[in-house]
Amino acid sequence: MIEHDILIVGGGLTGLRAAVGLCDRFNVGLISKVYPVRSHSIAAQGGINAPLANNPDSRDDSWEKHTFDTVKGSDYLADQDAAEIMCREAAPIVYEMEHWGCPFSRLPDGTIAQRPFGGAGYPRTCYSADITGHVLLNTLYERAVAKGVKIYPEWFVAALCIEDGRCHGVVAMDTHSGELVPARAKATFFGTGGYGRVYQHSTNALINTGSGIGMAYKAGVPLKDMEFVQFHPTSLIGTNILMTEGCRGEGAYLLNNQGERFMQRYVPTAMELAPRDIVSRCIQTEMNEGRGFDHPLGKHVHLDLRHLGEQKIQERLPGIRKICIDFIGIDPVFEPIPVMPGQHYSMGGIDVNGRCASEVRGFYAGGECSCVSVHGANRLGGNSLLETIVFGKIAARAILEDLEGGAPEPETKPLLRLKDEVEAKIQRLTGPGREKPYLLQAELSAVMSGKVGIFRTREAMEQALQTLLEAKERYRNVGVPSPARYMNYELTNALELEYMLEVVHTTILGALLREESRGAHFRLDFPDRNDRDWLKHTIARMGADGQPVISSKEVVITRYEPKERKY
Ligand SMILES: Cc1cc2nc3c(=O)[nH]c(=O)nc-3n(C[C@H](O)[C@H](O)[C@H](O)COP(=O)(O)OP(=O)(O)OC[C@H]3O[C@@H](n4cnc5c(N)ncnc54)[C@H](O)[C@@H]3O)c2cc1C
Numbered sequence: 195m196i197e198h199d200i201l202i203v204g205g206g207l208t209g210l211r212a213a214v215g216l217c218d219r220f221n222v223g224l225i226s227k228v229y230p231v232r233s234h235s236i237a238a239q240g241g242i243n244a245p246l247a248n249n250p251d252s253r254d255d256s257w258e259k260h261t262f263d264t265v266k267g268s269d270y271l272a273d274q275d276a277a278e279i280m281c282r283e284a285a286p287i288v289y290e291m292e293h294w295g296c297p298f299s300r301l302p303d304g305t306i307a308q309r310p311f312g313g314a315g316y317p318r319t320c321y322s323a324d325i326t327g328h329v330l331l332n333t334l335y336e337r338a339v340a341k342g343v344k345i346y347p348e349w350f351v352a353a354l355c356i357e358d359g360r361c362h363g364v365v366a367m368d369t370h371s372g373e374l375v376p377a378r379a380k381a382t383f384f385g386t387g388g389y390g391r392v393y394q395h396s397t398n399a400l401i402n403t404g405s406g407i408g409m410a411y412k413a414g415v416p417l418k419d420m421e422f423v424q425f426h427p428t429s430l431i432g433t434n435i436l437m438t439e440g441c442r443g444e445g446a447y448l449l450n451n452q453g454e455r456f457m458q459r460y461v462p463t464a465m466e467l468a469p470r471d472i473v474s475r476c477i478q479t480e481m482n483e484g485r486g487f488d489h490p491l492g493k494h495v496h497l498d499l500r501h502l503g504e505q506k507i508q509e510r511l512p513g514i515r516k517i518c519i520d521f522i523g524i525d526p527v528f529e530p531i532p533v534m535p536g537q538h539y540s541m542g543g544i545d546v547n548g549r550c551a552s553e554v555r556g557f558y559a560g561g562e563c564s565c566v567s568v569h570g571a572n573r574l575g576g577n578s579l580l581e582t583i584v585f586g587k588i589a590a591r592a593i594l595e596d597l598e599g600g601a602p603e604p605e606t607k608p609l610l611r612l613k614d615e616v617e618a619k620i621q622r623l624t625g626p627g628r629e630k631p632y633l634l635q636a637e638l639s640a641v642m643s644g645k646v647g648i649f650r651t652r653e654a655m656e657q658a659l660q661t662l663l664e665a666k667e668r669y670r671n672v673g674v675p676s677p678a679r680y681m682n683y684e685l686t687n688a689l690e691l692e693y694m695l696e697v698v699h700t701t702i703l704g705a706l707l708r709e710e711s712r713g714a715h716f717r718l719d720f721p722d723r724n725d726r727d728w729l730k731h732t733i734a735r736m737g738a739d740g741q742p743v744i745s746s747k748e749v750v751i752t753r754y755e756p757k758e759r760k761y
Contacts, residue, residue: 246305246308313575390538428441471716478535487532709727
C-alpha cells in the first residue's frame with residue numbers, strides 16, 4: 195500500500211501542472227504508465243494559443259476575441275463560462291511557462307512568436323518551431339522533479355476505487371516488479387489523456403487508449419459528449435503521423451489531383467485555415483469524388499510547402515521535414531506531402547465542472563481525458579495544450595481548497611477489495627482464453643475508422659455497435675499466453691482493452707443518438723445542426739445492468755447566442 199494526500203495519474207502536461215501546483219503544500223504522488231516525458235503531450239507540434247498580441251497582425255487581439263473564436267469553433271456546444279476562464283488565463287499561463295524557462299520561438303523584437311492557426315481571427319498560436327509540446331513538457335517535468343514530486347514511472351493504474359460515493363484511490367501495477375499496489379489518497383486526479391487508439395488511423399501515440407476514461411466510467415463517474423471525436427485534416431499516409439496545422443499556418447497549400455487549391459471551392463475566405471472539422475470533410479469529399487491520389491499506403495491529397503522555401507521550412511518546421519524524410523522518403527522542400535485525415539483528439543471525456551471536479555467526492559480530472567467542456571463539438575488547434583496547463587493549475591487550486599476545507603479520510607478496505615478483484619481479473623486473463631487482445635483491438639479500431647468516422651450514418655453505426663457487442667462477448671475469452679507480471683505489455687494491454695470497449699460503446703451510442711450534425715460529428719442522414727433538440731451535452735452513465743444509459747445536460751451560454759457557423 196502506498197499513501198499520499200493527493201494522487202495524480204498521468205505524467206503529461208495536465209498531470210505535471212497539477213502536481214507542481216500542489217506539492218508545496220501536500221504530499222503528492224504521480225503515477226504514469228510511461229516515463230512522464232514519453233506522454234503524448236511530448237508529440238504536440240504546432241503551438242499553444244494565447245492572445246498576447248505580439249504579432250504585428252494581432253495587435254487588436256484580446257481574451258474576449260479568443261473566447262468568441264473558441265465558442266464559434268465549438269459549434270456553440272462549449273460551456274461559455276469555462277471557455278471564458280480558459281481564454282482569460284491563457285496569456286498569464288504562457289508567461290508563467292516562459293518564466294519557468296520554456297524556450298518559445300521569438301519575433302525579431304524578442305517577444306514570443308505567434309503563428310496563424312485554423313478558426314482563429316488573429317495569429318495567436320505561440321510556438322517553439324514545431325516541437326512546442328516537447329519544450330512545454332520538459333519545462334514542467336524539470337520543475338516537478340526539482341520540487342520533489344514523488345513519481346512512480348511505468349506504473350499502470352488498473353482500477354479506480356470509488357465506494358459510498360467517494361474516491362479512495364487506485365489500484366496500480368508496478369510493471370517492473372509486477373506487484374499490484376493499492377494507492378490511498380484523499381484526492382485522486384486523472385490527467386490520463388485521450389482515446390485516439392480506439393481508431394485505426396490516428397495521430398495519437400499507441401499509449402492513448404483512453405483507459406483512464408473507461409476506468410472512471412466503470413467506477414461510476416459519468417462521461418460527457420463522447421460522440422465528438424476530432425479528425426485532423428493532415429496526417430502522413432501509412433503511419434498517420436501528424437503534419438501540424440502549423441504547416442498551413444505558415445502558408446502551405448492543400449492540392450487535389452488536378453493541382454487545384456480545392457479549399458477555394460468550399461471556404462474561400464479562410465481557405466486552408468478553416469477549422470479542422472471543415473477541412474477534414476473537404477479533403478474526404480475530394481478523395482471520395484475521385485480527386486485524390488492513389489497510393490499503396492492510402493488515398494490522399496497533397497500538402498504543399500515548396501513555395502515556402504528551404505530556409506523557412508528549416509526554421510519553422512524542421513521536425514515535419516525530418517519526419518517526412520525518415521518515414522516516407524520525401525523532402526517537403528522539393529516534393530508535396532501525401533496526407534489524409536486521421537483521428538486526432540477526443541473532445542468528450544470524464545464529466546467535470548470548471549474546477550475539474552467530478553460528481554464523485556475526491557475524484558477530479560483534467561486535460562484530454564476530461565470534458566469541462568471548453569471545446570464543445572470541435573476543438574481549435576492550439577487550444578488543447580492551453581487547456582492542459584490552465585486546467586492542471588485550476589484543478590490544483592480546487593483540490594487545495596477542498597482538502598483545506600476538510601476532506602474525509604480515504605478507507606483501506608475498499609482498496610483491498612478492489613485489489614483482489616483486479617488480481618482475479620489477471621488470473622482470468624492469463625488463463626486458457628484464446629482471443630488475442632491485440633487482434634480484437636485491431637478489428638474494433640478498423641470498424642471505428644470505417645463506420646464511426648468523419649461521415650456517419652445510422653446504418654453504418656448500427657453495424658459498428660453490433661461489432662462492439664460481439665467484441666464485448668469475445669473479451670470474456672481473451673487469453674494472454676504469458677502469466678509473467680514483469681513488463682508484460684500484452685497483459686496491461688488486455689486490461690486496458692476492457693476499458694477501451696466501454697469508451698467505444700459510449701462513443702457509438704452518443705453518435706447514434708445525436709441526430710444532427712455539429713462540429714466534428716457529421717451525420718449524412720441528419721446534415722443540419724439542430725439547436726432546438728440538440729444544443730445539449732450527452733451524458734453516459736453505466737446502468738445497474740452494466741449497459742450505458744444516456745441522458746443530457748444543458749450547455750452554459752453567457753454572451754454568445756448560437757448562430758450559424760460561417761467562415
Ligand atoms: C501528434 C499530436 C500533436 C498535437 N499538437 C498539438 C498542438 O500543437 N497544440 C495543441 O494545443 N494540442 C496539440 N495536440 C493535443 C495535445 O497535445 C493533447 O491533447 C495534450 O497534450 C494531452 O495532454 P494530457 O496531459 O491530457 O495527456 P497526455 O499527454 O496524453 O498524458 C497522459 C498521461 O496519462 C498516463 N496514463 C494514461 N493511462 C494510464 C494508466 N492506466 N495508468 C497510469 N498512467 C496512465 C500516461 O502515462 C501519460 O503520462 C496534439 C496531439 C497530438 C497527438
